Amino acid sequence: MAGRWGAVTVLASAQFVMTLDSTVMNVSISTVVKDLHTTISAMQACITFYTLTMAAFMLLGAKLGDVWGRRRALVIGSIVYAVGSGTTALAPNIVVLFLGWSVIEGLGAVLVIPAIAALIANNYSGHARVTAFATIGAASGVAVAVGPLIGGFLTTYASWRYVFAGEVVIMAIVLLFRTVVSDTGERAHIRIDVLSVLLSAAALVLIVYGLLQTKTWGWILPTQQDIKILGISPVPFIVGLGAVLLWLFFLRQRRLIRLGRPPLLNTAILRLRQLRAGVGSLGIQYTVTAGLFFIVPIFLQLSLGLDALATGLRIFPLSVALVLFSILGTALARRLSPKLIARIGQFGLVLSSLVLLGSVDTTLSNWVFGSGMFLAGAALGLLASQLGNVTMSAVGEDELSEAGGVQGVYQNLGSSLGTALIGSVMIASLTTLFSGGVAASTLPDSVQQQIAAQTQGGVAVVPVAEVPKIATDAGLSQDQANELSTIYSTSQLDALRLSFAALAMVSLGAVFFSRNLPSSVLGKPEVAETEDAEEDAPSA
Template identity: 30%
Template sequence: MTETVPKPGPGVGGRTANPRRWSILVLLCCMQFMLLLDDTVVNVALPSIRTDLGFSLAGLTWVVNAYVVAFGGFLLLGGRLADTLGRRRVFLIGTAVFAAASLANGLAQNPATLVASRAVQGLGGALAAPAALSMVAVLFTDPKERTRALGVWGALTGLGGATGVVLSGVLTDLVSWRWIFFVNLPVAALPLLLVPRLAPESRRAGVRRFDLLGAVTVTAGSSALSYGLLNTPEHGWRSARCLVALAAAAVLLAAFVVREATARDPLVPLGFFRRRRPMTANIAQILMSSANFGTFLLLTLYIQQVLAYSPMRAGLSYAGFFVGIFLGFGTAAPLVPRIGVRPIMVGGLGCIAAGMYWFANAPADGHYWANLFPGFVVMALGIAWSSFTINIAGVSDVPEREAGLASGVLNASQQLGGAIGLAVLVTLASDRTAGRLHSGTAPRLAQLDGIHLAFGVGGTVLVVGAVLTALLIGRLKPASVPPMVVLEDQDDVEVRN
């Protein structure tokens, strides 16, 4: 039986808003925060994991990479499954898989088990993340409310990454690295218990076919692309492993495009990519995430290996990042309805670039308040502004029946950007460090020079990205325009309690 969400509330187009929408948002945000946290939570704990489980240096990188490859590879599939099978159902399945894999991570007794469990954890995240964001877009029918909800969602991006680094250092020093995974369990338990009671189900109505061939090609192609990119820091761009993976990704993604052009009910309608505003938001997402992922790793190397901070002190040093995140969110929320999305997004990318330039000049004997704190604040401010507006623009002009797809593409852009950032920035830093070592430079100074180069290049790329975004994004003022998710015929969306 098909019905609308019960009880009136702020809404548009003849639809009523769910009176429990803000409670549901809190639960969805808890899970999204945990998914983002797990992108960085292992960084500071890696040396302890290597010692306890006997990882090789090369194998240790896959504690991070296995999660990113699976997460990035399955996101488009996860978004479309949410639209087709039900957003609440897919979210709960993904959350349960994520929680079970987190438990397996914490109990792992050997490298193979930990890497495999991290991959399964990424798969759970790829199901839960786009389903959650599409639920937010569908639940909030009033433009002003949706702006606030998506702004909160965007603020979690930088907050989750920074919290992961802090939590990793504190738990590793005080208890054990295993607790960086065990803490996921109570957080995942909340939405698993309460979302079925509070949130209605929603899906595309009347869809009976599923584009299996499209799902296989895009998932395999995305996974191959992430795998190839993430192997470049260790093996180099010209290695057979990277070239084969990238070539396979090109062939598979080309096959996916051909398939989608001819399929009766495509997994991703190609017309989706002709929507200028969402696609510009996705480009900005790739650029921001490349800086975000690369920055957390490079700063961790700088703080621990150049400045010689302990794991706990390294984690706590990210306190400045939280200042910038809260400052950014607090200022973006009132500014976006007044001046629109474009100035805030462009300004955010510019601030991230300024933060990267700041760290490109960090000295070998740097002090926290003089050399770390200002850069943390400026960069986090930029991440908050960019994330706030990217999430708004990324689901604008999109039919509600494609909300899961739009969310999946936005999340896939985040993971792709992270893989590119890790590949390019870490490779630049490693190559420059190796060259300086070969010329006789002291190891500490050689590593610092590599970090400086990576931050300088990253900052320049973001400046170019800010200019392109300013030219392409168009004007969007959420408080004064129709809903960002276009509500089509009532029959187009099936909602069930």
């Protein structure tokens, strides 16, 4: 492993684990709830707080990488993460699982993720750097894709605890081979500004939490009438407060720079068009990925009643394509510009969303659905092969950790927005379509009023096969229950179609961010463009 590609192998292994934790447990929630005698809401809180912990302290983790040294930050973060994974694997109750998973693992991740990006840029240059970043992107994408498969297999045939035990083993291997990763960057002898840390943490927590809660509380109109502020959903207030704190954070950074003190984030790097294009495109990529992996498993498991393993197998074509096209994208980078490759990937996401839209039927087992998942993986693979290198190549050696931190923040924001936006489309449209279907049905007025009263706070996503029993338990006749089941099944399919349409719209919007990506082939002089003329090196 000590050869030329030893460093990227170690770092890709760490990246795989970081991303795996965000998806592997989604298919195992019901089993964990049973084993730990807890609730679905408690498990959702654990998943949410894992994301919040990373969002809150990602910039701090990047700055600590500058202070301690990036490889040391990787080592310390890996140890913390392994301790968290071990704690989670042995958790006797939900409190210990929350501490191990949501808190300790999250704190380890904020040190590891920025260090990975900075160390890749430090260990490789030229086309080798493109290949290394493509490998990191592929490792992340594969973890997203095979997470449900791994979680489903282990949960079905062994125990979900083995997932976290396996993470301890992988992080131990990363630590064992840490010396193959070189770190030539100088340590920064600076004092970290506590107020900046508090402002950035509070701002990002509020924004991410607000986005995640949209699927429960609604974007503007409240979906839960007992949770509202001034008659509307709390979400705009929470996100708005987060935005104000983020504005204060940027004011604080500018003040620190004027005073000659080191900021938590050198805001000058955000003026670089290439960096903005890179992290913006990356955020959209994670938005689409998170949205896709939210709505598809929900439909497969809760609507079609598939188990965790079968769900993972339906998603597997995406994983295969992602790996193949990450490799292809790296090869194409010798002939094509990052902008062209990224735009091919972005339009591929639009096309795959439309293919998936056309594949919606009662089973999602036709070849069209498999083709859509493969096409989505191909598009994500092309993006993964370019965006990491684009972002990190936009800054100098002394801003690598900061750029890695910004990249991590955009990944978390994109994932949160994808879950919130596409999840909201699916749930809100299901409620609207079901209510409209009931109103247009031949069900008696009294039954329609009863259903309207019981679904006032929203329609839950449940297996279609369970609807007749739910209806008869509520006092409906068997014929009425069957009719209601048909209405619900149709509403679910139409809601899924609208969700795929929303994915297509988001993917199309990604083209906006790609306009400032590099337009020259790697190793050749950058093509001068009017819009890139303002791009200067970051300065304090």
